[in-house]
Amino acid sequence: MLLAGALGVLGAITAVAVSVPADAAASTLGAAAAQSGRYFGTAISANKLGDSAYTTIANREFNMVTAENEMKIDATEPNQNQFNFTNADRIYNWAVQNGKQVRGHTLAWYAQQPGWMQSLSGSALRQAMINHINGVMAHYKGKIPYWDVVNEAYADSGGGRRDSNLQRTGNDWIEVAFRTARAADPAAKLCYNDYNTDNWTWAKTQGVYNMVKDFKSRGVPIDCVGFQSHFNSGSPYPSNYRQTLQNFAALGVDVAITELDVEGASATTYANIVNDCLAVPRCVGITTWGVRDSDSWRSSQTPLLFDGNGNKKPAYTAVLNALNSAPNTSPSPTPPVSPSASPTPPVSPSPTPPVSPSPDTSPQPGGCSATMRTINSWPGGFQSEVTVSAGSSAVNGWTVNWTWPGGQTISSLWNGTQSVSGSSVTVRNAPYNGSIAAGSSTTLGFTANGTAATPSVTCS
C-alpha cells in the first residue's frame, strides 16, 4: 500500500502498482490465514510453556491452539466427578492472553480414558460420558469456538464403528454425546474428529460421511468435521483430498484440518493441502500437530514446519505463500469466531423448565417405581431420564410404561429396549441392568422429538 501510495502521485505509472496485491503479504501463518478469514493453529503442550524458543514461535506464528493432551478425559477428570483443569487452563490462559482462540480436544474417546472410566460399561459408562461432557463444557462455556465432541469412533477398515467400551453402550452414544454437548454450551461448534478419513474412496471416510449425513437429516446437532490428516507412507496425502473436504462441507458442516503433519514435510504436499482448504469455503482453518519437529509425536518423521532448532523449513515457506495467495474472502458465511451467526446456528436450548419428576404411581413397598425427568430440551426435541427404583426387595427384570400426552416420539433410547404402540411406550431392562438391589435404582435415557413432557411412569 505504501508503494501504491508513492506511485500513485506519479499518475502515469500507477498502472504498474495495480498489479501489486491489494494487501501486502502477511509474514506469519496466522496473519496469512486471517486474510481469508481462516485460522492457522498448532497443538500446544503445557509442559513446554516454559521453553521460550517454543513459545516465541508458537506465539508469533499461530492464532489457534489445541491442547495436545491437557483437555482429554484422563487429564480433566482423573477421578470420577473430580474435575481438574490445571494444565488445560494453563494452555487456555496462555492462548487467550496472547490473542489466540482454543479448539477443545476432546470429550468422548476410546483412548486416554482414566482408569475409572476404562472399567465402566453400560449405563454407568453412558452416564459418566454425559457427566464428563457437562463438566468440561461448563468450565469453558462460551469460551471455546470448536469442540471435538467425539474422537476416532470409526474402525480403521470396513466403514463401521470402532469397538470400544463407549460403542458397547449402544450405537447411539455419539448422538447422545452431541446432544449433551449442544445443551452444555450452545455457542460452541460441535465437531466429529478422526484420522484416515482424508481419502474419499476409503470405507472409513464413507462411514463417517454417512453418519454426518444421517445426523444432519435427523437434526442431531453437529456443526463441523475435523480431518486429523496425519500423512505418512501408509496413509499418504490423497489426490482427492479436496473432494473429500468439499463433499463433507456440502452436508452443511464446517470442515477443518485438525492435526496436520506430513512425513518428510514435502513443501509441495503442504502447499497442496493448504490450497485444498482454501478452495473449500467452509474449510475454516488448519492446525499442525506441534510446533517444531522435536515437538512432534512422530518426531523421527520430521513432519512439521519448523525444525528442531526452530528454523523455518521449506514447507513453512510453501504454506505461507499459499495462504498469502488466497482470495481475500471469508471462508464461510460466518467467520469461525462467531458461531452464533452460522448458517446452521447452534440451537439454543429453551430455558430448562424446572425439573418436575412425574409422580410415582407404582406400588410400594417391594416391587419397583419409576420417575421421569427432563435433562435437556431444545426447539423440537428433548432428552429425558427415567429412574427405575427397587422397593424394599430386589428387582430381577423390570418393565416401565408411560403414555405421551402430545405426540412425542423417541428418536433414540439407551439402557433399555422399547416397544411403542401409538402413544404408549413400554421399556424393558437391557441385558445388563435388569437386576436392582433393594433400595437401589438404575436409569434409562432417551432423546425424543416434540415438546418436553414428564408423564407418570408405571413400573412392574
Ligand code: 9MR
Ligand atoms: O500427540 C498426542 C500424544 O502426545 C499422546 O501421547 C497421544 C496419546 O493418545 O495422543 C496424541 O495426540 C493424538 C490426538 O489426541 C488424536 N489423534 C491422534 C493424535 C496422535 O496420536
